[in-house]
Amino acid sequence: MAKGSVAFDETYCKGCALCIQFCAKGVIELDTKRLTPKGYHPAVAVNNDECTGCENCSLMCPDSAITVFKE
Amino acid sequence: MEILYQRSKGLTDTPLHYCPGCTHGIVHKLVAECLCELGVLGDTIGVAPVGCSVLAYNYFNCDMHEASHGRAPAVATGIKRVQPEKVVFTYQGDGDLASIGTNEIVHAAHRGEKITTIFINNAIYGMTGGQMAPTTLIGQKTTTSQSGRSEEHSGKPLRVCEMLATIDGAKYIERVSVDKPLNARRAKRAILRAFETQLEGKGFSLVEVLSTCPTNWGLDPSESLDWLRENMIPYYPLGNYKNWE
Numbered sequence: 001m002a003k004g005s006v007a008f009d010e011t012y013c014k015g016c017a018l019c020i021q022f023c024a025k026g027v028i029e030l031d032t033k034r035l036t037p038k039g040y041h042p043a044v045a046v047n048n049d050e051c052t053g054c055e056n057c058s059l060m061c062p063d064s065a066i067t068v069f070k071e
Numbered sequence: 072m073e074i075l076y077q078r079s080k081g082l083t084d085t086p087l088h089y090c091p092g093c094t095h096g097i098v099h100k101l102v103a104e105c106l107c108e109l110g111v112l113g114d115t116i117g118v119a120p121v122g123c124s125v126l127a128y129n130y131f132n133c134d135m136h137e138a139s140h141g142r143a144p145a146v147a148t149g150i151k152r153v154q155p156e157k158v159v160f161t162y163q164g165d166g167d168l169a170s171i172g173t174n175e176i177v178h179a180a181h182r183g184e185k186i187t188t189i190f191i192n193n194a195i196y197g198m199t200g201g202q203m204a205p206t207t208l209i210g211q212k213t214t215t216s217q218s219g220r221s222e223e224h225s226g227k228p229l230r231v232c233e234m235l236a237t238i239d240g241a242k243y244i245e246r247v248s249v250d251k252p253l254n255a256r257r258a259k260r261a262i263l264r265a266f267e268t269q270l271e272g273k274g275f276s277l278v279e280v281l282s283t284c285p286t287n288w289g290l291d292p293s294e295s296l297d298w299l300r301e302n303m304i305p306y307y308p309l310g311n312y313k314n315w316e
Contacts, residue, residue: 063089
């Protein structure tokens with residue numbers, strides 16, 4: 001399985017959680033202890049080891065906040 | 072590390088103003104990626120509508136124009152006829168295209184204008200506060216149909232793709248959805264084909280994208296996608312309605 005990782009730009013993230021819904025590997029969670037400058041709980045990668053680089057999260061992110069890397 | 076996916080160069084750095092989970096952003100991204108992949112971003116002129124996407128001119132990294140409510144196809148017609156070498160598209164919602172602008176879109180298609188229209192159908196007026204649109208489903212509650220839309224009072228929802236597919240000048244008509252990654256990938260392919268229809272000079276092209284409005288539907292972003300899948304797709308079947316190939 002290809003190995004990937006994801007990174008989030010909190011300038012754009014609005015915490016809509018669509019990335020979490022479409023990640024089959026449970027890589028992403030909302031950080032409910034922090035707020036972005038706009039006042040949203042940001043999505044963060046908590047389990048990048050499992051990321052396959054499928055790009056479903058970045059495709060479904062309405063705010064284009066996600067960069068996907070391949071290792 | 073190699074980058075598999077990053078924010079499209081077809082979008083500006085401006086954060087979108089849309090509500091969290093609104094699928095306008097997904098469609099913006101797909102359009103921007105298609106323009107980049109076709110290598111026409113620098114030769115593209117977009118026309119923004121009135122509605123939630125009225126500020127689309129801040130987001131697409133190409134020349135943009137703002138039109139009066141529903142008049143984007145007329146403005147695009149003028150731009151395309153003066154500068155036929157440019158790629159011209161309109162980005163319109165259902166309150167814009169299917170209501171006040173129905174006349175404009177029908178005649179732009181009828182004249183076979185070589186423009187591309189991206190039509191966002193979310194079954195409601197978004198910006199003005201969730202009023203009933205021509206595309207609102209039977210039984211759907213909005214601020215102006217508080218007991219649900221009734222067929223006797225308002226008629227059935229307007230199916231734009233089926234209507235435009237009967238017009239000879241329309242050469243590529245497809246309805247897609249962005250409710251899941253598979254459908255979003257299909258949507259991108261349809262948008263690419265629509266722009267290719269224009270680049271090959273065939274005639275009018277339109278892609279209708281079934282979208283969500285979490286705020287005015289009163290659902291969270293995830294529930295909105297489920298609602299779209301369960302309620303909109305049965306009434307608005309996905310698929311190609313016209314193809315010049």
